Amino acid sequence: MxxxxxxxxxxxxxxxxxxxxxxxxxxxxxxxxxxxxxxxxxxxxxxxxxxxxxxxxxxxxxxxxxxxxxxxxxxxxxxxxxxxxxxxxxxxxxxxxxxxxxxxxxxxxxxxxxxxxxxxxxxxxxxxxxxxxxxxDRRTGLEGIISHDYRMMKIFDVIDSVADARASILITGENGTGKSMIARAIHERSSRRGKPFVEVACGALPDNLLESELFGHVRGAFTGAATDKVGKFQLADQGTLFLDEIGTATAAMQVKLLRVLQEFQFEQLGGTKTQSVDTRVILATNEDLSKAVSEGSFRQDLYYRINVVNIVLPSLRERVGDIPLLVDYFLREAAETCGREVDAFTPDAMAQMQSYQWPGNVRQLQNVVERAVLLSRGNQLTLEDLPPEVLGKIADPMSPSMNESPMAPPNLSVTPVDLQNKSLREALEGPEREIILHSLRRNNWNRAATAESLDINRTTLYKKMKRLGLDDPRLQFAQ
Structure with a gap:
């Protein structure tokens, strides 16, 4: 019919x-x-x-x-x-x-x-x-990265610019900021999107197993190697290889990585035949690699090789304006998965989430929303549905010192490492920016009121805002 x-x-x-x-x-x-x-x-x-x-x-x-x-x-x-x-x-x-x-x-x-x-x-x-x-598109493209923060908008522009470049890309940021999603978005925006996207967590494997995982091995290369194995570099041929936690690589592994990133050639563990690949490599870390270079724990030549394009992901506490968007997305996703009828968080609960510092970033926020949906007793999620650390009732095990309100005075402590190789003006820029940003937020971005509270004239404030990157109007939506 x-x-x-x-x-x-x-x-x-x-x-x-x-x-x-x-x-x-x-x-x-x-x-x-x-x-x-x-x-x-x-x-x-x-x-x-x-x-x-x-x-x-x-x-x-x-x-x-x-x-x-x-x-x-x-x-x-x-x-x-x-x-x-x-x-x-x-x-x-x-x-x-x-x-x-x-x-x-x-x-x-x-x-x-x-x-x-x-x-x-x-x-x-x-x-x-x-x-x-x-x-x-939602799962694999930039559409899956939810944000209207100006910093993320600039990152999206960078992704579109470098998507087809052969050069290595280094993505840095705290744990949970979405480095893997950015890497996948780069792959999906490139001409390699129809080819494999292979991900390796370098910190999860000891050195000998990591070498086998990346380059493969031949039969008999080590105890237990009963057959030949193809490595991730070969599996990602014509596609993209994403190496997460690259800062954990040992000195010996760094040498091998430097060669393959320069020549795109390598030998399997225990083998003598040289393999050639056309693999685009994206790397990520939550560590300060420049500091690791100065301390001698990370090779300088490898650092320059992988740091051709550096994408720095802001933490969630730096883009608080994205929290309602992310909460709404995670809420609908969790409600569908769990089969629950949940509408939204109450205004008090949302305000509490926006005042929390989120040391675990987006990943932690997603877990908190899923937990709230699972434990919910009604269509509206309230403060009672949030975990104690978000409510400030217990010290956060992830970050014991991060439960201060965004309206609290900024932390202006400066360590000797912060002053290394910096002029006095450069060293003062960080605390000065935090003081001005804090005052702008406290005065709802009223520049006249901010200048008065800082006891400077408005022209001086405007010049400082421009020099410190605070003049972008989209910044106020990230508070």
Missing amino acids: TQSASILLVDDDWHLVQSMADWLRQLGHSVDVADCVDGAKASLQQRRYDLMITDLRLREEDGFVLIGHARKHHPETTVLVMTGYGTPDTALEAIKAGAFDLLTKPLIDDELNLAISRAVSQRDIERENEQLRERL
Whole structure:
């Protein structure tokens, strides 16, 4: 049986159009009728139709005009054409104009029914494909990274700029800031998106196993190596290899990585044959590699090799304006997964989450939202649904010193390491920026009030804001 559809039937033969409408209604379709181009346009404007069936000759008007109008303004409506003067050229012209099919009068019931069934099926397939594309975009593209913070917008611009570059990219940021998602977004925005994206957590493996994991090994290379194994560099050939926690690599592993990143050649563990690959490498760390270089624990030549493009991800506490967006996304996702009817967090609960420092960043926020949904007793999530560390009732095991309010005075402590190789002006820029930013937030970004509270004139404030990168208007939405 043909699936029911909403149909607009257009013909200037009023008896024919009424007879067809009655027959289509008996088949279970919802049918409206029109006898001219203007009448059909008015009906299309008032209601969304699955299908429009139209004659090519409508009084003194051309049916091709109506087909073009529907294609341009109502692309969701499939068009079937019927005519008493059908020729191959007419059919070809109708299809080019945007018609799905052409039927010749007098119409045969089975032929019309089959054409409607095909048109409805085609419509359903197109809708399913569109939904699939949207889901894939959310999972693999930048659309899956939820933010309206100006820092993240700049990162998105960088991703688009370097997506197809062969150079290595280093992503730095605290744990839980989404380094893996950024790496995957770069891959999906590149010409390599149809090839493998392979991820390796370097810190999870001892040195000998990491070498085998990256480069593979030959049979007998070590105890337990009963067969040959292909490494991740080969598996990611033509695609992207993402090396997370690169700061944990040992000195010996750093030497091997330097060679493969320079020459894209290597030997398997225990093997002598040189392998060549075309693998794009993205690396990530939560450590300060420049400090590790100065301390001698990370090779300087490898650091310069991998730090061609450095993407620095801000922590969640630096983009508090994104918290409501992220909470809403995680809430809907968790509610669907758990089968719970949950609407939103109360304003008090949301305010508490925005005042918390989130040492675990986005990953911690996601876990907190999932926990709240699982333990919820109603449609509204309240302060009672938040864990004690977010409420400030216990010290956060992840960061015992990070439970201060964003409106509390900034931490301006400076260590000798902070002053290393810096002039006095450079050393003072960090505390000065924090003081001005804190005052701007406290005064709701009123510059006159901020200048007064800091006891400086407004011109001086504007100059300092520009020098310290505080003049971007989007910054106020990240507080």
